[in-house]
Structure formats: C-alpha cells, structure tokens
C-alpha cells in the first residue's frame with residue numbers, strides 16, 4: 001500500500017502526513033494574517049493629509065492651493081480637522097457645511113470646492129457677473145481688480161470657506177442657533193435671501209422689476225451705502241445686483257470669512273502668484 005488515501009503521503013522515516021494544507025490550516029493562516037494586520041494597521045491618512053492630497057490634485061493651481069492651506073493651518077491648527085471636499089464634476093461654486101447641518105455626513109465641518117483641472121479659470125468666469133464682489137476682494141488685497149488672477153482668486157475662495165469653518169469652530173452658539181443666525185442675516189439683504197446666481201435668472205429679474213418703484217424704494221433705503229453709485233441712486237437692475245453684492249459682503253458671517261482670508265493672504269509679503 002503506497003497511499004493511505006488521496007490526501008496523505010508517506011512521511012520519510014515512516015508514518016503519513018497530509019499532502020496539502022487542510023481547510024483548518026488555511027483558516028489558521030487567514031486568522032494569523034488578520035491578527036498581524038490588526039497589530040500592524042495600514043496607516044490611516046489624517047484629514048490634513050487627505051486635504052493636501054485633494055488640493056494638490058487640482059492641477060496647475062494645486063501646489064499653490066496646498067501652500068496657502070498649510071499657511072492657514074499653521075496659524076490656526078484647529079483648521080486641520082476641517083474636511084475639504086470636491087464638488088461633483090461640473091459644479092462650480094464653493095460653500096461650507098458645518099457639522100451642525102442635517103446634510104453633514106462626516107461629523108466634521110466641511111468645505112466644498114471645485115478642484116477639477118481648470119477650475120481656477122471657471123471661478124473667475126463665474127464671478128465675471130459679480131464685479132462688485134471682485135472689486136471688494138481686490139480692495140482688501142490692496143491690488144487693482146484687473147490684477148486679481150484666477151489662481152489667486154481660487155486661493156481666496158479656499159481661504160474664505162476655511163474662514164466660515166473657523167467661525168463655526170469658535171462660535172459660542174449652539175448648532176441650531178448658528179444656522180438660524182445665518183438665515184436671519186440673509187433675510188436682511190435688499191432682496192431678502194436673493195442669491196446673485198438667482199438674481200441673474202431672467203424670470204427672477206422680470207418678477208422683481210414688476211414690483212412698483214423697486215429702484216426708488218431701494219435708493220431711499222440704502223442711500224448711505226450707495227453714495228458712489230451714479231447719482232447716488234439704484235438706477236437699473238445692474239445697480240440692484242451691485243447693491244445686493246455689497247450688502248451680502250457686509251453680513252457679519254461674510255465679513256468674518258473675508259477678514260480671515262485677508263489676514264492669511266496679507267500675512268506674508270504678498271505676491272499674488274506665488275506659493276508662500
């Protein structure tokens with residue numbers, strides 16, 4: 001007899017051994033590997049590392065964005081817990097979502113940006129209809145509006161959104177109160193709640209311009225803030241949008257975010273096209 005059965009082979013010196021590992025041996029190996037991987041876990045990336053990665057992947061402006069992000073984190077280390085997220089492909093714009101929001105999925109304060117290739121150009125184009133905002137940002141950076149490059153503008157947007165996140169980190173309000181405070185601020189705008197992108201829609205314009213004497217009413221109410229408008233008046237729909245942009249930038253939560261972005265960008269000898 002040369003075989004005991006198909007799974008056994010004669011052992012040199014006598015006796016029998018199993019030819020192949022048994023199911024038990026395989027399970028033991030898997031269990032051992034699992035123990036090893038538990039005791040030596042693959043190093044999980046920190047939020048900071050993930051953020052740097054996603055910023056760097058932007059393309060032409062990636063290193064620049066990552067550099068400014070690190071400068072902000074260096075000054076305010078609490079920001080390294082804020083998650084930077086990529087907006088879905090083709091979605092321009094930027095916004096912050098605090099962990100107080102019902103839509104928040106990560107349990108961290110989040111900011112959303114378009115970080116696909118060429119996004120710096122798209123942000124600039126998107127803001128070509130918000131000249132007042134561009135003017136006010138340039139004024140803060142002590143440059144001419146024409147000197148605000150797409151790369152610098154995208155850095156500004158990143159820092160501005162981080163500013164909102166910092167506001168959420170340091171607020172003394174409860175989450176509910178903070179959300180309500182923002183909603184209340186928005187209602188104070190000349191066109192309450194009106195976002196610029198909505199005001200640019202023809203149907204919204206048509207509806208608003210039907211309101212009797214809307215330009216005169218706004219001219220009167222905002223007389224002290226439009227002294228540099230032609231004739232000190234809201235002359236047309238373009239002026240109405242300009243006023244809305246100006247008042248939006250004066251909302252306390254927007255001033256906080258803009259102050260933050262300004263302080264970071266002016267914290268170094270400012271060269272708009274250089275990584276710090």
Ligand SMILES: [Zn+2]
Pocket residue numbers: 160164253254257
């Ligand atoms: Zn903002």
